[in-house]
Amino acid sequence: TQLLEQSPQFLSIQEGENLTVYCNSSSVFSSLQWYRQEPGEGPVLLVTVVTGGEVKKLKRLTFQFGDARKDSSLHITAAQPGDTGLYLCAGARWGNKLVFGAGTILRVKS
């Protein structure tokens, strides 16, 4: 059973466009991490959101944690080719392991 539904699975856009990736669950998480991974490399932590309703910004990336701590979104403004990669959300359950979403493969064309 996939506890964290991530969408879309694939996204191919032109440079300069905006996009949003969603992670949804029926379960509550103590925190949620967003990672970006390039081929042949390990996931790199982008942000951790902890508080319900929290919004964090990292340059052109905006992360939001739902009020009930069950969902999160990643919005990228004016995407660049360097944003290309696999984006993973991962929810942390209390005292337990990470639950990963299926991932979003993003390709930004110049």
Next chain:
Amino acid sequence: DTEVTQTPKHLVMGMTNKKSLKCEQHMGHRAMYWYKQKAKKPPELMFVYSYEKLSINESVPSRFSPECPNSSLLNLHLHALQPEDSALYLCASSQEVAARPKNIQYFGAGTRLSVL
């Protein structure tokens, strides 16, 4: 510094070989993890060590044998692997297993394993 170092970066082995993957962190983290990742899929948890003791084994076949010699090192011993075991093997660490934000995991670059 949030560096987790994995060696080797690439490994090719036959089904009768014995090899080991190594992972090292010097962040003082007391929880370390092994994951297996297939192409374009999320990582799948294999093992969790907490304070150098194995706390989670996700029903991994015995041909994979983890070892945590000390709080900074994590090994994964491989023996009699199958071609379907070919994947990217990732190591991660966190301050602790539980209690946010100490359970934030930082990943190494991985070992790309090919079993022939």
